[in-house]
Amino acid sequence: MPAAPHKGREGEPAFSYExxxxxxxxxxxxxxxxxxxxxxxxxxxxxxxxxLEEQGFIVETHFDPTGIQLEEIFETFIxxxxxxx
Numbered sequence: 796m797p798a799a800p801h802k803g804r805e806g807e808p809a810f811s812y813e814x815x816x817x818x819x820x821x822x823x824x825x826x827x828x829x830x831x832x833x834x835x836x837x838x839x840x841x842x843x844x845x846x847l848e849e850q851g852f853i854v855e856t857h858f859d860p861t862g863i864q865l866e867e868i869f870e871t872f873i874x875x876x877x878x879x880x
Contacts, residue, residue, distance in 0.1 A: 812851040816876045819844060819856045820865065 823836035837858055844854045853876075857868050 812847075815852050816872075817844075817847050817852045817854045818868070818872045819854060820860065820868070821856070821858045822860075824859045 819840050821836040821840040823833040825832060840856055840858070844856050847854050855868075855872060857864075860868055
């Protein structure tokens with residue numbers, strides 16, 4: 796992912812995040828009753844996704860994946876977008 800954009804002369808970003816990718820994982824539901832569910836995670840991740848997309852990111856979002864699903868999500872994301880920075 797590129798470094799934070801620097802402002803150009805007219806206050807516009809000097810570069811964009813076009814062709815940058817973000818993988819957002821939100822875990823808000825827990826099986827262990829000792830841990831409270833986090834009610835704001837979904838909304839906060841949606842807000843973050845919108846901000847990143849406005850900056851040119853391609854964003855993939857997943858909520859409450861199981862361990863097996865999480866592994867598959869990572870593998871698929873890396874297969875699709877690669878390891879390049």
